[in-house]
Amino acid sequence: MSIEKPTMWLQTSIGSLCNLINGRAFKPKEWSEAGLPIIRIQNLNNPDAKYNHFDGELADKQRIETGDLLFAWSGTPGTSFGAHVWKGETAALNQHIFKIEFSEALIDKRFLRYAINQTLDELISGAHGGVGLRHITKGKFEATEIAFPSLTEQKVIADKLDTLLAQVENTKARLERIPKILKRFRQSVLAAAVSGRLTEEWRRDSTYNGEGYPASWTFKHLSEVGQLARGKSKHRPRNDPRLFGADYPFIQTGEVANAAGEITSATRFYSEFGLQQSRLFPAGTLCITIAANIADTAILGIDACFPDSVVGFTPKDSEALAYFVKYLIDVNKQDLESFAPATAQKNINLKVLNELRLPFPSLEEQTEIVRRVDQLFAHADRIEHQVNNALTRVNNLAQSVLAKAFRGELTEQWRKDNPELISGENSAEALLERIKAERAAVTPMKKTRKRKVTA
Template structure:
């Protein structure tokens, strides 16, 4: 914040979440400046009240950044809309969620018809022309407001922002002209930061695509650009080096499925023993090797599960199908996981990269009932290409090096995003509390 000047004089607010504020600002509360209403009591709408047309019915899930996504809003009939005139929305109304993820804020802009609220959302509107909701939006996005919420929910396990609590939120309010200046400043400066964050997120997405493309090319085309090629006759493989062998996975590796049957999935009588129990989440979070686990089985649980030896390549075949990792210890696994033990002359890590490249082909074979699912027969029926063991090891070494490099770039991008998000938060809080003076700012 060193590039911005402070105000000349400050006062101590005596408020834990606010601290000092510019001496010419006014210390006030929401209830002195704002009309705050929500849908209450028997006016609460149920799923049967939602319609495909009619007045908009806004919920917290319709908040997309600073605005309402009108295209995805539910609707209600006119009678329900007219039931509660206090929550009939107007252009530029400020909305804030009070249940679930509390404190999400959006402006009702671009309103092109009648709209009302479902339960879980407050509408906040100035009682007079004392403030602009654009400034209030940024105030409620600041650490000042989140500090107030945290202070008031200490010790409570229920995530709920009560109206009596919210209207007593104490803050310092500048003049209307300063509010507009602060809102313009934050609109402009946060948009610049958001664009930089978006670019870093785009870089991460490109890295993921690049990683998949590099793996796919290496395990289907090899590393020698001058190698003689042949048509594999397999869609996902295309042409492959002439000297590579084509075979189904069932002939390249032993495939066996986890199990955990004939019991309630969360039966406590089977857990908390001496046997490590890995699940799809452990595979997804592992990276290349599974080193940790969150759950264990006792003797009864182990008796109804499948044991995988150390050195097994495991794959999730439900939920996030295709996630793979190498198990570094003996463990049990449920039926949402399969294990692979390569036959002779197949490197375990090459097999892992091969399965990663084959994921689109594996997904095509998965069942699509309630969710994607694979089974041993479907995996085993997919055909892949395999070089001799020395070439497999060379490919693994090259891919390990490239994946590590991509991982380092991704890590730097994630750190950059975190830093920019912190700067964004700090800038908002500094501006709405008067820690920086932006009256002379110009875009």
């Protein structure tokens, strides 16, 4: 791909600068508890990823030392591909990764890594395979062209990118911490809401009983403040095409878990036939999952059906608000999960829910609690939205900085101030000629076949 660049720069293929050595296809039976760690793609992208080890005979070319430049050429776009400088101990190179061998006296390693990564979109677009798993061929990688300045300018560019991209990463790391902080904030808001602390000033009563709840609150079973009913999906098989149509929303456990509070749409719908073997719950019903995902909750914003893995709770108008009961279930989720037997698919029953003994304030105070929680959650949602937008901009910023670097914009003034370092014997053209001459002078070693030693 031709890119805009300074006139003193050249455009050259990656293959003209280096040699590529692929890793070894280790078999699971070759893995061991000790020996050299085997570098797989996940070990390049995730420093906490577990290593397999190899304790047998290994060719020197597949032995990796600290500082070696590697390129992951297979995997999922966006997560797997890329050039990396190995920072670990001596290791064995797995397949799907190239070791890149080049003259470090003539090419700056950091610059080469950045230059390769700046072409990732082009490389991935030409990769073989489907959407999930793709491969960049050796020929495609070698033929891909990069911008190539003088050696001194390579080092200046790498220095600038080291500084700028470190700042980008630091900003990204700080932003990525905020959603976790907001999650803890929401949890603390709910804990304060169902313990009476959130409305203590509003209540004008700071008296608490021995269990830590306001003295004015009373403990009640769910069956006293409303009605619990399991969803229905009696027909078998459950995937009978006659069950489905476009009339009645059909909600399942995953949609409850991912609803972020309220369910306002559906991806599947029952037909009239489907409705006959189910039950339509009205908007405002509290959905509680009792199988697979235990005690996930959401309020129906639409009339909907759901299977028996979901329970619908309809509060008595004079006793409770659905949202307040939701908060109580959310805070006690871990306790409810403990009631589920240790089976392949965890589940609890209506008896467990009906016998829950939970603290309830007056309906007026429940209304105030829901109002305050909604207000605080809306504030947290606004912050999270702003953070997500900022993260998108920061993620784009890294590519923007790389693009500027490889258009020569980061070093424009430096070139004006140092013309002698980019011309004559110091020029990119002279440098590339030296690289070609050095590579031509290296005679490949004759391959020898390994033989089994016999007595």
